[in-house]
Amino acid sequence: MNQAPAQEQAVVVDLTAVIVSIAGDQPCVLVRPRQGRKAVLEALPSGPLELRHRTLEAGLRAWVAAQTGTSLGYVEQLYTFGDQDRAPDHGDGSRVLSIGYLALTRAGKDSAPGETVWRDWYRHFPWEDWRRGQPAVLRDLEKPLRRWVAAAKAGAERTSRKERAGLAFGLDGATWSDERVLDRYELLYEIGIVAEARRGSRAPAASPAEAKLDGLPMAADHRRILATAITRLRAKIKYRPVVFELMPPTFTFLQLQRAVETLAGVRLHKQNFRRLVAQQGLVEETDAIIAGTGGRPARELRFRQEAILERPAPGLRFRPSAA
Amino acid sequence: MNQAPAQEQAVVVDLTAVIVSIAGDQPCVLVRPRQGRKAVLEALPSGPLELRHRTLEAGLRAWVAAQTGTSLGYVEQLYTFGDQDRAPDHGDGSRVLSIGYLALTRAGKDSAPGETVWRDWYRHFPWEDWRRGQPAVLRDLEKPLRRWVAAAKAGAERTSRKERAGLAFGLDGATWSDERVLDRYELLYEIGIVAEARRGSRAPAASPAEAKLDGLPMAADHRRILATAITRLRAKIKYRPVVFELMPPTFTFLQLQRAVETLAGVRLHKQNFRRLVAQQGLVEETDAIIAGTGGRPARELRFRQEAILERPAPGLRFRPSAA
DNA sequence: TCAAAAGTGTTATCCTTACACCCATGT
DNA sequence: ACATGGGTGTAAGGATAACACTTTTGA
Numbered sequence: 294m295n296q297a298p299a300q301e302q303a304v305v306v307d308l309t310a311v312i313v314s315i316a317g318d319q320p321c322v323l324v325r326p327r328q329g330r331k332a333v334l335e336a337l338p339s340g341p342l343e344l345r346h347r348t349l350e351a352g353l354r355a356w357v358a359a360q361t362g363t364s365l366g367y368v369e370q371l372y373t374f375g376d377q378d379r380a381p382d383h384g385d386g387s388r389v390l391s392i393g394y395l396a397l398t399r400a401g402k403d404s405a406p407g408e409t410v411w412r413d414w415y416r417h418f419p420w421e422d423w424r425r426g427q428p429a430v431l432r433d434l435e436k437p438l439r440r441w442v443a444a445a446k447a448g449a450e451r452t453s454r455k456e457r458a459g460l461a462f463g464l465d466g467a468t469w470s471d472e473r474v475l476d477r478y479e480l481l482y483e484i485g486i487v488a489e490a491r492r493g494s495r496a497p498a499a500s501p502a503e504a505k506l507d508g509l510p511m512a513a514d515h516r517r518i519l520a521t522a523i524t525r526l527r528a529k530i531k532y533r534p535v536v537f538e539l540m541p542p543t544f545t546f547l548q549l550q551r552a553v554e555t556l557a558g559v560r561l562h563k564q565n566f567r568r569l570v571a572q573q574g575l576v577e578e579t580d581a582i583i584a585g586t587g588g589r590p591a592r593e594l595r596f597r598q599e600a601i602l603e604r605p606a607p608g609l610r611f612r613p614s615a616a
Numbered sequence: 617m618n619q620a621p622a623q624e625q626a627v628v629v630d631l632t633a634v635i636v637s638i639a640g641d642q643p644c645v646l647v648r649p650r651q652g653r654k655a656v657l658e659a660l661p662s663g664p665l666e667l668r669h670r671t672l673e674a675g676l677r678a679w680v681a682a683q684t685g686t687s688l689g690y691v692e693q694l695y696t697f698g699d700q701d702r703a704p705d706h707g708d709g710s711r712v713l714s715i716g717y718l719a720l721t722r723a724g725k726d727s728a729p730g731e732t733v734w735r736d737w738y739r740h741f742p743w744e745d746w747r748r749g750q751p752a753v754l755r756d757l758e759k760p761l762r763r764w765v766a767a768a769k770a771g772a773e774r775t776s777r778k779e780r781a782g783l784a785f786g787l788d789g790a791t792w793s794d795e796r797v798l799d800r801y802e803l804l805y806e807i808g809i810v811a812e813a814r815r816g817s818r819a820p821a822a823s824p825a826e827a828k829l830d831g832l833p834m835a836a837d838h839r840r841i842l843a844t845a846i847t848r849l850r851a852k853i854k855y856r857p858v859v860f861e862l863m864p865p866t867f868t869f870l871q872l873q874r875a876v877e878t879l880a881g882v883r884l885h886k887q888n889f890r891r892l893v894a895q896q897g898l899v900e901e902t903d904a905i906i907a908g909t910g911g912r913p914a915r916e917l918r919f920r921q922e923a924i925l926e927r928p929a930p931g932l933r934f935r936p937s938a939a
Numbered sequence: 940t941c942a943a944a945a946g947t948g949t950t951a952t953c954c955t956t957a958c959a960c961c962c963a964t965g966t
Numbered sequence: 967a968c969a970t971g972g973g974t975g976t977a978a979g980g981a982t983a984a985c986a987c988t989t990t991t992g993a
Contacts, residue, residue, distance in 0.1 A: 304629055304665065306698075342627065342711070344711065346700075347699065347700045347701075348698070348699040349696065349698040370695060373672065373693065373696045375671065375672040375715075376670065377669075378670075388665070388667065390629065392696050392698075460924075460925060467925065468928065470928055545945090546945080547944070562984080563945090564947085564985090565983065565984080568982090584991075584992090585992080586943090586944060586945080586991085587991085587992075588991060588992080589943085589944055589945045589946080589991050590944095590945080590991065591944075591945060591946090592945085602782070605793055868971095869973090885956080886971090887956095887957090887958090887974085888957080890973075891955095892955090908965085909964085909970085909971060909972080910969090910970055910971055911963075911970040912962060912963035912964050912970085912972045912973080913963070913964070913971095913972080914972060915972085
């Protein structure tokens with residue numbers, strides 16, 4: 294194809310998994326400790342693509358099985374990360390690509406084998422959880438955001454920064470969108486609030502005040518991959534019945550609502566959510582009634598596979614509740 | 617990170633571009649001839665990732681500039697293809713990944729430099745163009761599809777095949793969805809109707825009747841990459857203002873409608889489309905009036921950048937017209 | 940008895956869809 | 967005159983959001 298292979302370069306490809314489950318009211322991701330240059334950091338399960346892997350997905354499943362003992366169900370490819378400066382950990386000049394995957398599983402918080410642990414993803418993104426109202430960090434983030442906008446000299450650059458910050462964080466009358474997780478992370482990375490941005494010691498060290506605004510860092514660029522996964526998942530529950538991959542086979546309306554709220558990081562309006570789910574035909578009642586829910590016993594529900602055939606976009610197109 | 621690099625394998629990464637533009641009423645993709653094993657096939661512009669490329673996207677832009685003389689505007693990553701049997705052209709056992717990108721450009725049909733050519737993408741997917749009603753091929757495809765369903769022994773496999781075929785091709789009362797381009801291609805690949813599926817000489821040669829049902833093949837797995845691009849683009853015009861990347865700076869309502877119809881492969885309802893676009897605030901009128909449209913002169917429109925800030929999902933959420 | 944959850948009913952409002960109809964130009 | 971595209975009005979139906987209210991359990 295190409296007569297000048299002079300510069301052609303072999304690269305190593307890492308397969309990286311964001312494995313998500315729900316435990317109680319926490320959205321969890323499976324991580325394992327990895328020794329960084331200064332401290333032990335949390336890393337996503339991952340391993341290099343090998344010749345024996347017939348497909349990329351098969352390679353991912355093999356690595357995850359080896360490292361976590363888990364056999365994955367639902368898996369989808371997210372994105373391929375390959376920028377040269379994205380992972381200061383590998384500073385040896387060689388090229389490492391990461392192909393990120395999103396996996397959904399029912400495995401509970403207890404069942405993390407080997408050295409792996411389930412972690413609430415909001416520990417890494419404290420500004421993303423609006424279930425108890427606007428998160429406290431977010432108010433404190435507004436000041437550095439506005440400072441960053443003002444730091445550009447007036448004109449195109451200033452306008453562009455103002456727009457980006459407004460859109461991503463819902464400033465100046467813009468509404469907060471649960472789906473802009475990656476936009477927000479990348480903006481905070483650019484500003485230098487996120488610890489990973491300062492690893493290459495290019496950016497100035499954060500003031501102690503700013504350091505408190507950041508969530509928990511992760512190894513390499515895994516936090517960016519996690520942000521990509523959350524973005525994809527939050528978008529996808531709205532037009533595909535993916536929540537059910539995270540639910541037990543049977544559940545109640547409220548449990549389903551809580552699951553969606555957990556992922557989306559918002560509170561939903563109870564009555565309307567029930568009606569939405571019911572009339573979409575996504576679930577059907579079993580004969581059972583579940584007691585001990587803390588109130589009146591609830592009808593037990595199960596997912597209706599057939600719904601996929603009937604609706605063009607069978608998801609939970611919720612809107613956050615006003616309250 | 618991993619103590620046993622025994623099997624670690626270096627791979628070559630190809631950056632592949634699906635460059636789309638609209639010429640008249642044709643959705644076009646930029647291709648260049650490539651010598652296959654038997655014949656000259658159309659290939660997407662592509663080249664290997666090199667050390668000098670700081671980012672994947674930069675590498676892609678460099679290769680496209682070198683091969684086509686085009687400097688790309690809008691670019692987004694699509695998917696990374698890495699299955700071992702996906703590209704029978706490279707049969708030497710080495711691993712080649714392809715990272716596919718979608719690029720949108722205003723360049724017209726005339727301006728294809730070097731050995732490149734603009735091609736109507738429906739030549740490769742004749743079943744995807746419903747602008748003049750149900751495409752003729754589709755009626756003929758129904759028979760082999762049903763034969764494939766019936767070929768499975770009754771039970772889970774048969775049911776699954778029936779569902780897949782129904783969903784993808786709108787059989788048995790299911791509605792045709794313009795977004796299932798990749799599903800349809802992959803199903804036809806699996807059945808063996810698509811020529812690429814028979815390259816490895818695993819599948820039986822098609823009967824002359826079946827060969828006529830297939831669209832034009834492409835080099836390697838480029839047709840699959842193109843199908844991925846069309847799928848993404850058809851989905852995206854509905855919630856992001858990406859059509860405007862393909863439009864001239866100013867245009868009329870009908871031109872905009874034709875552009876969307878060209879991409880989506882469906883006819884739209886005129887009055888409702890106008891209202892939809894107008895009330896979304898996606899466009900604004902210039903002072904000019906355009907004559908010579910074939911009827912009454914039309915108001916000239918331009919895209920409103922600000923619309924992106926105001927709407928959460930500023931796209932053209934059209935539905936196909938009944939007629 | 941009371942809090943918490945389950946569940947029903949109703950209304951105002953908005954958006955979509957479809958239909959009907961008039962306007963201005965080129966041939 | 968008439969075909970073609972440009973452009974407005976409006977009414978029916980469905981989906982949504984917000985509200986109020988009843989029922990059933992466990993502590």
